[in-house]
Every structure is written in structure tokens, then in C-alpha cells.
Amino acid sequence: MAKIIGAVGTSHIPAIGGAIHKGLQNEPYWQPFFGGFAPVQQWLGQEPPDVVVVFYNDHGLNFFLDKMPTFAVGAAPEYLSADEGWGIPAQPPVPGCQDLSWHLIEALTEREFDVVTCQEMLLDHAGTLPLKLLWPQGNGQGGWPVQVVPVCINTVQFPLPKPSRVYALGKAVGEAVAAWQSDKRVLFVGSGGLSHQLEGQRAGHINKRFDLQFLDSMVSNPEWATSYTNHELVELVGTQGVELLMWLAMRGALTAAGPSVREVHRNYHIPISNTATAVMALAT
Numbered sequence: 001m002a003k004i005i006g007a008v009g010t011s012h013i014p015a016i017g018g019a020i021h022k023g024l025q026n027e028p029y030w031q032p033f034f035g036g037f038a039p040v041q042q043w044l045g046q047e048p049p050d051v052v053v054v055f056y057n058d059h060g061l062n063f064f065l066d067k068m069p070t071f072a073v074g075a076a077p078e079y080l081s082a083d084e085g086w087g088i089p090a091q092p093p094v095p096g097c098q099d100l101s102w103h104l105i106e107a108l109t110e111r112e113f114d115v116v117t118c119q120e121m122l123l124d125h126a127g128t129l130p131l132k133l134l135w136p137q138g139n140g141q142g143g144w145p146v147q148v149v150p151v152c153i154n155t156v157q158f159p160l161p162k163p164s165r166v167y168a169l170g171k172a173v174g175e176a177v178a179a180w181q182s183d184k185r186v187l188f189v190g191s192g193g194l195s196h197q198l199e200g201q202r203a204g205h206i207n208k209r210f211d212l213q214f215l216d217s218m219v220s221n222p223e224w225a226t227s228y229t230n231h232e233l234v235e236l237v238g239t240q241g242v243e244l245l246m247w248l249a250m251r252g253a254l255t256a257a258g259p260s261v262r263e264v265h266r267n268y269h270i271p272i273s274n275t276a277t278a279v280m281a282l283a284t
């Protein structure tokens with residue numbers, strides 16, 4: 001059986017890619033953000049996963065407003081990075097894990113999550129930046145040290161899936177991974193959030209109080225945020241802050257490894273660009 005080693009939640013912002021490209025990680029503006037990843041990288045060095053299931057939102061690259069799946073799962077042999085700009089200009093293709101992709105697609109459909117299957121898929125900053133933040137050196141040979149299975153959740157165009165539905169999707173993914181006939185080690189990643197709003201009169205809106213409560217809930221009360229509607233979440237954390245649904249899916253997936261988790265590390269820093277940033281690593 002596959003082994004679930006833990007989960008990581010992280011913010012994604014295109015400007016992070018630009019900072020990596022320009023080598024600005026130790027500049028005063030960036031250090032409080034990038035410094036938060038060192039303990040997580042160290043943990044992953046001790047507990048290296050083979051495959052990463054990344055819960056993320058596509059920002060208009062694969063799906064635009066004319067066609068918007070609620071849930072989509074990648075089943076490609078590899079995923080090309082094709083960000084919308086501001087990011088890292090060139091990145092190696094990310095290898096897929098088609099065996100796990102199809103296992104998840106079958107298990108999710110059986111559980112009545114009728115996902116869109118994507119045998120071709122491009123990754124934007126929400127898919128690639130977590131990898132670059134967790135493994136800045138890649139595999140040391142110009143590639144990535146892990147395979148990925150992207151699980152895309154619509155947080156871009158209403159109606160969005162309910163928080164409780166997203167948590168249930170995560171649980172179904174976790175249980176499918178736990179039942180996967182494989183000796184591979186699997187990490188879940190939730191990419192997005194925390195509070196931010198990019199447009200309109202409330203551009204720059206941040207809610208530190210809610211963010212910190214949300215981070216606490218990830219450790220000991222993971223269903224806490226499912227008591228909110230998406231409209232309430234948008235009011236609380238901003239139109240793009242609702243990306244915290246990715247963290248809910250990631251945490252739901254982790255429940256398949258047992259009722260309790262160990263917090264390895266967390267970091268919260270305001271702001272990077274318009275966003276309240278966070279990284280949190282949870283071990284099984």
C-alpha cells in the first residue's frame with residue numbers, strides 16, 4: 001500500500017517566481033516569506049515523497065470562463081509550465097504519475113465525484129510554485145525529484161464548490177491514495193490563499209485574525225472552515241482568499257492517515273504583493 005507522509009499548504013503568487021528568478025530570496029522584502037520554507041524543506045529531505053498530489057486552482061490557463069469544470073484531475077505523462085507572466089521564465093516539465101491519476105479518477109467517480117479527466121494539462125504558478133518552494137534545487141540534475149498528480153478545484157468563477165464538498169473531495173482522494181497498491185510515498189499539497197483580494201474597492205483586503213484561526217484549525221479542528229459558505233468566506237478573506245479551499249482539500253486528504261497530525265512548521269507573513277502568505281507542514 002502507498003504511504004501518506006503528510007501535507008503542506010502554501011500560498012502561490014506569480015511574483016514569488018520572479019523573486020526566485022532574480023535571486024531575491026534574502027532581500028528584506030522577501031526573506032520573511034522564503035525563510036519560512038527552510039524547516040519544511042529540511043523535513044521533506046528526511047521524509048522524501050515520490051509523488052505529490054497538488055490541490056490547486058487554474059487561473060485561466062486550461063479552463064477559461066467559457067468552460068469551467070468544478071473538479072478536474074490531471075492524467076498526463078508530464079505537465080508543462082506555462083505561467084501567465086511574472087513567474088519563472090523556464091521550468092523543466094513536471095513528470096506525472098499516470099498510475100495514481102487513473103486510480104484517483106476511478107475512485108473519485110465511484111464516490112460520485114464526477115471529475116473532468118485531463119490527459120493534457122498545463123500548470124500555472126499555482127501548480128509549479130509550490131514545487132519550486134519545496135524543492136528549490138529540483139533533483140540536482142535539471143529535473144524535479146517528485147511526480148505530481150494535479151487536482152484542480154474551481155475558485156475562479158461562481159458557483160464554486162461548497163467548502164464541505166471540497167473537504168469531502170479531499171477525504172475521498174486521501175482514502176483512494178491509502179488504498180493505492182503501490183510502495184510509493186505520497187505528499188498532499190494545498191496551493192493558494194490565505195486572505196487576499198486583487199480587484200475592486202476592497203483590493204488589498206487581508207484578515208489576519210481569520211487566517212490565524214484557519215491555520216490553527218488545520219491542526220486540531222480541520223472541519224472548522226466548512227461551517228462557512230463561500231459567500232461568507234469571500235466577505236471574510238477576499239475574492240481570491242477563497243483559495244483556502246485548496247487547504248481544506250489537502251487537510252481532508254490527510255485524514256486518511258489517521259485522526260491526528262503533527263505540526264512540523266508554520267509561517268505566516270503579510271503581505272507579499274496583495275496576499276497574506278502562509279506555509280504549513282503537517283506530518284502523519
Ligand code: DHB
Nearest residue numbers: 012013014272273274275
Ligand atoms: C496574487 C495572488 C494570487 O493568488 C494569484 O493567483 C495571483 C496574484 C497576488 O497577490 O499578486
Ligand code: FE
Nearest residue numbers: 012126240243
Ligand atoms: Fe491565486
